[in-house]
Amino acid sequence: MEPVKRLKRELIHKGAVVDYYADTVEVGGEVAVWDFVHHNGAAAVLPVDNEGKILMVRQYRNALDRFTLEIPAGKLDTPDEPTLECATRELEEETGYKAGKIEYLLSINTNVAIFDENIDVYLATDLTKGEMHLDPMEEINVERYELSELQDMIFKGELKDSKTVAAINAYAVMLYKNMIR
Template identity: 30%
Template sequence: MTAPHDTAEHWPVESARKVFQGVLVGVRRDTLAPATPGGEFFDREVVTHPGAVGVVAVDSAGRMLVIQQYRHAAKKRMVEIPAGLLDVEGEPAIEAARRELREEGLVEAARWTPLLTYQPSPGSSEEVVHVFLAEGLTEATLPVGFDAEHEEVSLTRSWVDVDELITAILAGQVQNGLTIAGSLAFSALRGAKHHLRAPCPT
């Protein structure tokens, strides 16, 4: 039996209009051609987004690095894996992940492997998130020129047992989607049926 997989498909867009553009995201209204002969044109509003990266950083004791950071839209200080936007033009996802791990986690990794790629809200957003597994960790200092600001100023870090984190996720106590996806993917890897993709070049 063939494994389930997404397939590329593109429905014709009659017109596209920018509705809003903010600092990080925008909204575009696409008018799509009828899906069937004789059907009506219809609109879909799409959130434009640069994409993001997340890092599942696991130390030699099998603990995962998490941060706690205030999220205004959620009105919560959330448990998260190190993550950030792909907001540097031309920067590959793996380099953004290395940068975010150092900036938010104060660690560097000797081994990097793609863990998963997913779209958190494909019905309304273009955002694509790339999650990497980082191993062989060593302490690092903040990059030269980096200054924490806004929510990052009160960011805290901790190392957690993976099973305890999964238990908290399943109990609804950890609700950040990227953290949930990355943690569950890593947990699944510990079974014999799943395999990582090829490691990233060092």
Template identity: 40%
Template sequence: MRIEDLPEQWPVVESREHFKGYVIGVRTDTVRMPRDEVADRDYVVHPGSVAVLALDEDDRVLLIRQYRHPTRHLLWELPAGIRDVEGEPLAATAARELAEEAGYQAGTWHTLVDLYLSPGMSDERIRVFLARDLSKVEIDFDRRHEEFDMPVEWVPLGDAVERALMGMIHNSPTVAGILAAYAASVEGFALLRPADAPEA
């Protein structure tokens, strides 16, 4: 059997929206299961997001620290953001987030890894990009709320892997991006897809 995720859609008998907020919604779908049974599945509806693993010429990863209220933690993360501009290519969204959150632009972009954040409870998908050939850029961006004070740190890739494995970094796209970048570096990043690779 080929090990590859495949699109599949079981029949939805009924769909009910319980909540619609600024970013997320909550929905219950009644799904027709095998043997003609039906069952309710509650999930969060999300527009999706992008994250950027920026790697400098010294193989250091750019991390920012941000307060995340649901977890009650200050988390070290990759620059990231919601897919909130209709029709904007994902790589352009990633470039905008890298500039706004960290003040950098990149000359080389690749798709690093695609993730479903929590597929049992949300439809959110995240594309993590690898950004290299970095240069500083000035962006006039009004930082407010959680983004008001986000320190930027450069961490050697090997040290970032160690921190992820030791339970010192918890943000899921950050952990996945760090481990994927470390694995991809073995082949000199030659196996990575282009930045505009289609999503499954």
């Protein structure tokens, strides 16, 4: 493989959530400009209630101009915020539930072609109901689903959010592995 050398990184726009850069790179003697989007990171949580149902949030996503069904998630408040802290906060803010047990499930990079965003995903169990703490511009509905229902939605193309698809599939594999042991 040809080595890739970054010659320059230029900030084009500093946004509220992401920063957009133009990277000048050299590949195989050729020079090109590639887009790069920096994100400080995020955390997400797959909450499973005491009946084995998965709590999902339905919220409006401007980029898609529609409501989506997702696991609770949010960006880190600071680049060095522990993702476990962020996941715990987002679970309570978006669903009103607190977890008696929360454990690491997996990490994903959402779009490796242009983003450096990393999302650590946690599994939350032993849930107790509390109060939602939504941001002023958030409108979220909490819905409960069986794992099989969510898997059907994934394979029908109805559930496309990458962190949600990855979390649901990782959870299903985890359950399967525990079942055959």
